[in-house]
Amino acid sequence: MNNNQEKMDKIVSLCKRRGFVFPSSEIYEGFAAIYDFGPYGVELANNIKNLWWKSMTQWRDDVVGLDSAIFMSPKIWEASGHVKGFSDPLTECKKCHSRLRLDSLLEEHDIFADEKMSEEEINKIFSDNKDKIKCPNCGSKDFTEGKNFNLLVKSNLGNFTGDFTKEPTYLRGETCQGIYVNYKNVLDSARVKIPFGIAQIGKAFRNEITARQFIFRTREFEQMEMQYFVKPEDSAKYYNEWKEIRYQFYLDLGIKPENLKWHQHENLVFYAKEAYDIEYNFPFGFKELEGVHARGDYDLTQHSEHSGQDLSYLDPYTNEKYMPNVVETSAGVGRTFLAVLCDAYQEENIGEDSRVVLKLNPKLAPIKIAVFPLLKNKPELVKKAKEVFDSLKINWRCEFDDNGNIGKRYRRQDEIGTPYCLTIDFDSLENNDVTLRHRDTMKQERISLDKLMEYLKNNLS
Numbered sequence: 531m532n533n534n535q536e537k538m539d540k541i542v543s544l545c546k547r548r549g550f551v552f553p554s555s556e557i558y559e560g561f562a563a564i565y566d567f568g569p570y571g572v573e574l575a576n577n578i579k580n581l582w583w584k585s586m587t588q589w590r591d592d593v594v595g596l597d598s599a600i601f602m603s604p605k606i607w608e609a610s611g612h613v614k615g616f617s618d619p620l621t622e623c624k625k626c627h628s629r630l631r632l633d634s635l636l637e638e639h640d641i642f643a644d645e646k647m648s649e650e651e652i653n654k655i656f657s658d659n660k661d662k663i664k665c666p667n668c669g670s671k672d673f674t675e676g677k678n679f680n681l682l683v684k685s686n687l688g689n690f691t692g693d694f695t696k697e698p699t700y701l702r703g704e705t706c707q708g709i710y711v712n713y714k715n716v717l718d719s720a721r722v723k724i725p726f727g728i729a730q731i732g733k734a735f736r737n738e739i740t741a742r743q744f745i746f747r748t749r750e751f752e753q754m755e756m757q758y759f760v761k762p763e764d765s766a767k768y769y770n771e772w773k774e775i776r777y778q779f780y781l782d783l784g785i786k787p788e789n790l791k792w793h794q795h796e797n798l799v800f801y802a803k804e805a806y807d808i809e810y811n812f813p814f815g816f817k818e819l820e821g822v823h824a825r826g827d828y829d830l831t832q833h834s835e836h837s838g839q840d841l842s843y844l845d846p847y848t849n850e851k852y853m854p855n856v857v858e859t860s861a862g863v864g865r866t867f868l869a870v871l872c873d874a875y876q877e878e879n880i881g882e883d884s885r886v887v888l889k890l891n892p893k894l895a896p897i898k899i900a901v902f903p904l905l906k907n908k909p910e911l912v913k914k915a916k917e918v919f920d921s922l923k924i925n926w927r928c929e930f931d932d933n934g935n936i937g938k939r940y941r942r943q944d945e946i947g948t949p950y951c952l953t954i955d956f957d958s959l960e961n962n963d964v965t966l967r968h969r970d971t972m973k974q975e976r977i978s979l980d981k982l983m984e985y986l987k988n989n990l991s
């Protein structure tokens with residue numbers, strides 16, 4: 531087993547053991563490519579979403595929020611091009627009948643194939659390399675020709691005929707369509723003027739053919755998307771601005787600069803005029819974290835034509851009428867979550883001992899402060915520790931722990947990335963102070979309870 535696979539296995543195991551991520555429906559033998567966030571996972575995911583939301587809406591004056599429904603008229607997915615063009619190439623092993631995503635299969639054999647290539651292009655590469663490519667499950671080299679497989683997930687919502695394949699409704703394949711179809715509503719109600727953006731966080735669903743690599747590619751996932759509406763001639767300017775802003779977001783989360791890079795798409799998806807991905811160096815290689823796309827006027831034009839509603843913009847100052855262009859920033863919550871964990875995960879030797887520590891940015895840490903009474907059988911220590919815990923929990927997510935020796939309690943908190951541990955001992959009763967222990971350096975210092983709140987505010991907020 532190589533080191534990267536070993537690191538990935540350790541992260542997956544930590545996620546399960548410490549309540550970050552659970553495989554879905556585990557007591558029923560699982561449910562492929564779906565995961566649940568556990569108690570610490572939901573805190574970390576919420577912290578990521580909150581930071582994204584604040585940086586994209588609250589800290590700007592040109593972006594407003596939206597929360598559109600998952601279900602929308604099926605006409606939207608016709609207009610957007612997803613019913614026809616939203617697909618991945620699928621092949622089937624003729625021996626064991628495993629269904630495989632063709633571009634991923636080629637990639638596993640070090641043959642580059644872009645997911646956005648046409649069916650003909652990818653089949654040509656496939657047949658040129660037939661001798662080299664083996665089924666990962668049975669080793670056979672006998673496959674069907676690659677066929678595009680549509681990724682939209684169908685449902686029977688509102689269809690009571692018993693046959694929903696004829697007139698399906700779809701679970702949304704991307705959140706941004708909800709933004710385009712509400713663009714006019716926002717314009718008319720929120721007193722915004724071009725250039726302006728609409729941001730949304732929400733679930734999306736895709737019938738991914740092969741979903742591996744833990745939460746990197748799942749069939750149900752959450753997106754954080756922002757669509758910025760601009761004058762056509764300003765598109766390149768804002769595109770470059772947003773590229774910089776979005777890259778900086780990951781640096782601000784504390785991700786190491788050497789683990790981030792840009793990837794330019796040569797084969798563009800049907801809606802894009804220009805597309806770059808921000809990639810993170812996962813244990814399984816550099817892979818897409820976020821896409822920044824120049825979508826031109828594709829989406830608003832499509833929805834104007836299909837709905838019969840004019841979605842063009844009338845400039846209130848110049849009376850100029852035009853179809854706005856869109857700059858899209860599209861990130862995944864699960865992928866950011868995984869990148870943050872991979873980046874923070876460390877194993878350290880401490881003398882004879884060792885520890886696993888998540889060196890998370892304190893802003894992201896699920897628990898900010900852990901409070902310990904030195905001994906659990908001393909009611910006076912427990913009482914004081916509870917008082918400290920109660921005074922802090924109003925401002926921060928805290929944890930009270932009186933179980934095991936202090937060393938073990940520190941290790942438990944290190945493993946979930948808690949930046950500060952506070953211990954209440956007998957001196958605390960005399961001096962009204964606590965021992966404050968720092969996660970990264972493991973240094974300990976005494977701090978007076980009068981100064982504690984201010985210290986934590988300065989270092990956590």
Ligand code: GAP
Nearest residue numbers: 704706746747748751819820821860861862865
């Ligand atoms: N609206 C544009 C759009 O959806 P995308 O490149 O297909 O573009 C954007 O997806 C982001 O959504 C990706 O960069 C990734 O973070 C996340 N994402 C896409 N498919 C995913 C999946 N199956 N599982 C987890 N995250 C996914």
